[in-house]
Amino acid sequence: MSTTGLDVFDRTLHVTNSWLDEIMAELGPDRHLAWHVLSAVLHAVRDRLPPELAVHLGAQLPLLVRGAYYDQWHFISEPDRDRSLEHFLDRVGQGLKNIRPVNRAEAVQVVFRVLNQYLDEGQIAKVWDSLPHEVRALWPLASH
Secondary structure, eight states: OOOOOHHHHHHHHHHHHHHHHHHHHOOOOOOHHHHHHHHHHHHHTTTOOOOOHHHHHHHHSSSHHHHHHHTTOOOSSOOOOOHHHHHHHHHHHHHTTTTTOOHHHHHHHHHHHHHHSSOHHHHHHHHHHHSSSHHHHSSTTTTT
């Protein structure tokens, strides 16, 4: 039975809720927190990727998550130059400042595991290769 009357919306709601459920299973039963964690980590990743790769990653996300991913994105030809893990985690922390405290590194790892499970392995490898070495340490891949 259709919830919204449109299959595309029903599908994105179902998939997005599956992603949020997986995040909540590890960070606690707070859907609001899970949504903020997912958005904050995706923004931090997006802002460190070359624009073409950022767009390719966005195209693989469920429609609803894709909207959060592109929210407040300003296309620039160069990604964020600061390559430190602390800067990356600070960027994630900015997206989490209005919710209950959460371990930033743990939040990043949880979202990376969800992405590993649902997105194309080849696309994930390209994104992984573009990230700073310190950030990669939080994102274990089977092939690396």
